[in-house]
Amino acid sequence: MTTPDDFPQPRALYSLEAEQAVLGGLLLDNNAVDRINGLEPAHFYRDDHREVFGAIYRLVVANRPADIVTVFEMLQAHGKAERIGGLGYLTELAHRTPSTANIARYAETVRERALLRETLAVARKVQEMVETPGPMKGPEILDRAQGMLAKLAQIGVRKEPKMLRELLAEFCDTVDARAHGSGETAIRTGLEPMDKALNGGLRRGNLVIVAGRPSMGKTALTTDIGLNIASSHSVLLLSMEMSDQEIVARAVANRGGPSLAKLLGQLDPGDTAAWQRFTQSVQHVDGLNFAVDDSPALTLLEVRMKAKAHQRKHGLDVLIVDYLGLMTGGEEKMRTQQIGAYSRGLKALAKELNVPVIALAQLSRKNEDRPDRKPILSDLRDSGDIEQDADVVMFVHRPEMYEPNNPDLKGFAEVLVRKQRNGALGDIPLRYRGSVTRFEPWTGPTPTSHGGSPARRRGIAAEL
Structure with missing residues (x-):
């Protein structure tokens, strides 16, 4: 990041008023x-403002009043x-700001001006390389210039x-510590x-995709995992698909309560x-560190803001996004490009917050035309970028959904690990208890599917 001392800046490249309004607003209301x-x-732009902001932020992160x-x-x-003007200047900042109502806009102005300054700095470097x-050679200069401009998406001190x-x-x-x-x-x-199968569990900084056809148990599996983790994390x-009350009902059923049907019907x-x-189940769930936000059609920016705010206020070890296909926003016009932007953004968020991000995704119907009906990576709907961005891709597959009359398959489920950057691929046999939306290890021999013609399988799926 360039500084004011690097070269004189035109007045249009900074807004002292916006910087002062942000600092004053934070002094008035730390939650802003x-x-x-x-x-x-x-x-x-100003070095003293950088120092004041840094002090405010460190205090807030430490849960101390700023x-x-x-x-x-x-x-x-x-x-x-x-160096920053002493107690008098801090007092002036607070008194000059009437409220925090427009602090988001002031902050946006500060970021925009910072981007303009950095863009000008890159332009000057490119001009220097040309002159x-x-x-x-020309192509090398162009490549260098494109690389520098691409980095402007993240303004700040770079590693x-x-x-x-x-x-x-x-x-x-x-x-050694491990x-x-x-x-x-x-x-x-x-x-x-x-x-x-995952070499110990979920890794911080990883994007984990859990995908499957409708009603295969994607949400049930990830919620089950989240409830398991929430006892200590x-x-x-x-x-974005289910209401918070539906999630609560699943949690109560999952942790030993009556069946989900009774909880959603009449006990x-x-x-x-x-x-x-x-x-007993309500008391168990009450002790879990598990938060739910059922806001619909979130944008990537909203996901980031909610996750970062939750981490600052309550801590955050695992983020679950249900699901990619329901996210909205973005500048991309094609749906495949939008989904790709969401998966890239979630991967970046996982690294930034140092948490595993579990994102749910849908599959196309191509697997139903294959003899074993097991999904493969190319079945991921809307975007191949999901496969590229993810560290782990797992598919939830329940053969009984295609063969409901096969008693051997009742309750049998598989989690198919089809991508793992730092581990082996394989199939994880599990038992699915649908009445309480809970997954458990499968015991005994793996059941055999009877198969059937693709047309027959499509008919069974349609009946379900």
Whole structure:
């Protein structure tokens, strides 16, 4: 990021008023930090404003009040109080801002001006490369210029590349810590066969795609995993398909309560055993760190804002997005391009927040024309980018949906791991208890499908 001292900036490339309004608004209302949409110190033009913003943000992240006095004390402790104009300037910032109503717009202005300044800096570098004789040819200069412009999507202080020798010490410490049980390990799903197949569980920074045909149990599986994890970690489910009350009903049934049908229908007032299970399950669910947001048709930006705000307020270890096909927004006109943008954005969010992101996706009907009906990667609907962006792709497959009259298949489900960047592929046999939407390890031999003609299978699927 360029600074004001690099070269004089035209007045149109910064807005001191917007910067002051953001800082003043944050001093008045610390919760407004959730509305500044990823604003960073590097976005500010003036160095003193960068220091003030950095102090405010550090206090808020630490769950400490960030007001005139506490910010001044933090800056004073770092020897920067006089550099920003002292207590008088902080007081002026707070008094000059009447409210935080428009802080999102002020923050957007600050970011826009930062982008303009960085664009101008890149333009000047390109001009210098063109005008200065050197070994680079025209195509090489063009490629360099395109690369620099592409990086402008992320304004801020960028990480520099590190040699492997610089990274080895931290890596060795991590391996040693894991070996002795004190380091960061994979987040276990609560399903032992799945944890084994995923080398211990879900990895932070990974995008995990769970896909399947309708009614195969995608939501049931991911909710089940989320409930398992929520006993020791923080989970956020963004449910664009089901209401929060439906998710609660599934959670209560899943954790040992009466069947989902009874919970959504009518529980017999005289069934003492059912009410006892209901009470115990409610107490269990009450102790889980599992949050649900059922806002429909979220944009990628809204997903980011909700996840980041939740992480700051409550902590966040796993994010579940149900599902990709219901997300909206974006500049892309074609649906396949939109879905690709969503999957790329979720992968970037997983890395940024350092959490596993589980995103649900739909499959096309192509698998129904194959003898074993098992889906493959090319069945992912709307975009091949999903396959490219994901670290893990798993398909939920329940053969009994195609052969309801085959008693051997009743309750049998498979999770098919068809992509795993750092592990092997394979099939995970599970038992699905539909009445309580719960998955469990499968015991006993794997049942055999009777198969049938594609036309017959399509007829069975239509009847379901």
